[in-house]
Amino acid sequence: MQGVKQYNKKFELTQEFAKNLDTQDLLASYRKKFFIPRHGGKDVIYLTGNSLGLQPKNTHQAIKTELDDWANMGVEGHFQGKNPWMHYHKFLNPGLTHILGANENEVVAMNRLTVNLHLMFTSFYKPTKKRYKVLMESGAFPSDMYVLETQAKHHQLDYEDVLIEVKPRDDEHHHRTEDIIALIELHKEDLAMVFLPGVQYYTGQVFDIEKITQKAHEVGAIAGFDLAHAAGNIELKLHDWQVDWASWCSYKYLNSGPGNVSGVFIHEKHVKNKEMPRLAGWWGQLESERFKMNKGFNPEPGAAGWQLSNAPIFGMAVHKVSLDIFSQIKMDTLVNKRDMLTSYLDFVLTYCAQNNPKLNFQIITPKSRAAQLSILTGHEGKDLYKYLNKNGVISDWREPNVIRMAPVPLYNSFEDIWRLAQILLKF
Numbered sequence: 001m002q003g004v005k006q007y008n009k010k011f012e013l014t015q016e017f018a019k020n021l022d023t024q025d026l027l028a029s030y031r032k033k034f035f036i037p038r039h040g041g042k043d044v045i046y047l048t049g050n051s052l053g054l055q056p057k058n059t060h061q062a063i064k065t066e067l068d069d070w071a072n073m074g075v076e077g078h079f080q081g082k083n084p085w086m087h088y089h090k091f092l093n094p095g096l097t098h099i100l101g102a103n104e105n106e107v108v109a110m111n112r113l114t115v116n117l118h119l120m121f122t123s124f125y126k127p128t129k130k131r132y133k134v135l136m137e138s139g140a141f142p143s144d145m146y147v148l149e150t151q152a153k154h155h156q157l158d159y160e161d162v163l164i165e166v167k168p169r170d171d172e173h174h175h176r177t178e179d180i181i182a183l184i185e186l187h188k189e190d191l192a193m194v195f196l197p198g199v200q201y202y203t204g205q206v207f208d209i210e211k212i213t214q215k216a217h218e219v220g221a222i223a224g225f226d227l228a229h230a231a232g233n234i235e236l237k238l239h240d241w242q243v244d245w246a247s248w249c250s251y252k253y254l255n256s257g258p259g260n261v262s263g264v265f266i267h268e269k270h271v272k273n274k275e276m277p278r279l280a281g282w283w284g285q286l287e288s289e290r291f292k293m294n295k296g297f298n299p300e301p302g303a304a305g306w307q308l309s310n311a312p313i314f315g316m317a318v319h320k321v322s323l324d325i326f327s328q329i330k331m332d333t334l335v336n337k338r339d340m341l342t343s344y345l346d347f348v349l350t351y352c353a354q355n356n357p358k359l360n361f362q363i364i365t366p367k368s369r370a371a372q373l374s375i376l377t378g379h380e381g382k383d384l385y386k387y388l389n390k391n392g393v394i395s396d397w398r399e400p401n402v403i404r405m406a407p408v409p410l411y412n413s414f415e416d417i418w419r420l421a422q423i424l425l426k427f
């Protein structure tokens with residue numbers, strides 16, 4: 001990414017300038033590895049990779065390989081397939097460890113995100129009379145809120161009493177790290193777990209996972225993170241940061257298709273603890289004993305020991321295609337391009353808001369950000385969103401009044417952002 005790094009940060013709103021950035025982009029060739037939806041004979045300006053990442057072109061072939069093995073071998077595919085299904089979850093670990101900054105025995109792809117959150121609560125949320133509270137951010141993603149609400153109920157606790165909510169200050173939209181730290185300190189006696197996102201879905205704020213984890217541990221609480229918007233978007237060092245557990249989904253920045261398989265990270269310091277409470281299934285049983293069909297759960301000594309069922313191969317195959325793409329790229333290369341793209345988008349949005357009086361929006365994403373910018377719209381909001389959509393810009397609308405835009409370094413170009421400006425100026 002040396003090319004892009006050396007650029008003068010002073011942006012220009014010309015096609016030539018944008019194209020020049022694209023020419024020097026070391027990830028430019030990756031765009032061709034994805035299907036870009038079309039609109040009016042042109043590629044759409046796809047800014048919703050934070051919601052559903054685009055399809056890698058190798059996906060068809062990866063599914064076909066598994067379909068063929070199934071057709072040609074039936075059950076023998078478990079051991080004799082090209083990618084023996086029996087071991088399929090292991091094939092995803094190199095990609096996952098690369099993206100998450102984890103060791104092999106700390107990760108496993110399985111289930112869906114919300115299911116995994118419940119599984120992680122089962123293992124890590126062990127409320128006592130004294131220590132039972134959970135810290136979340138205000139405006140958390142609904143599924144995460146319902147997880148805590150029903151987990152509290154499951155433990156016969158009152159949700160409102162369990163929940164500690166960190167809120168933005170007046171006239172701010174983000175959650176300050178210092179306020180999170182102060183709240184953890186305030187609750188040092190009764191805090192059981194911190195449950196925060198890596199990247200907040202509504203505002204695009206990046207949380208300081210390392211600092212928050214450190215503080216949680218200092219007071220004797222568990223640090224768990226929902227990385228739905230962080231995996232494949234920010235550089236993560238979950239092992240080094242001592243994060244206790246994390247889970248994510250694969251269909252946002254990880255481009256693995258609608259509703260596809262999730263995964264969990266469980267820190268090495270916990271994975272060998274067989275006594276940890278968990279909801280178990282046969283696929284978590286020690287591999288050498290799994291097919292002995294005996295009584296007595298004896299888990300794999302790793303995150304793999306949290307698996308319940310045998311892996312859904314077609315979804316896993318699709319996920320692997322995407323992880324293999326990530327494996328070719330250094331995370332800091334991705335991050336460098338991401339920051340340039342987001343900065344260019346910031347520049348373009350600011351320019352357009354200043355030069356088109358019909359635009360009354362304001363960017364609410366704080367400086368601590370990744371690929372996404374969230375625009376708090378004025379009365380023009382819904383009309384603007386619809387106008388963009390009609391003109392081939394795929395962004396998304398989040399109630400009550402936010403448009404989210406996420407240029408993704410793997411497949412978005414600087415010219416995409418320049419084209420967006422042309423459309424915004426004509427609103």
Ligand SMILES: *Cc1c(COP(=O)(O)O)cnc(C)c1O
Nearest residue numbers: 112113114141143201226228249
């Ligand atoms: C996208 C997202 C989810 C979605 O959960 P699924 O179980 O995959 O449907 C949950 N939490 C957060 C924070 C998200 O961003």
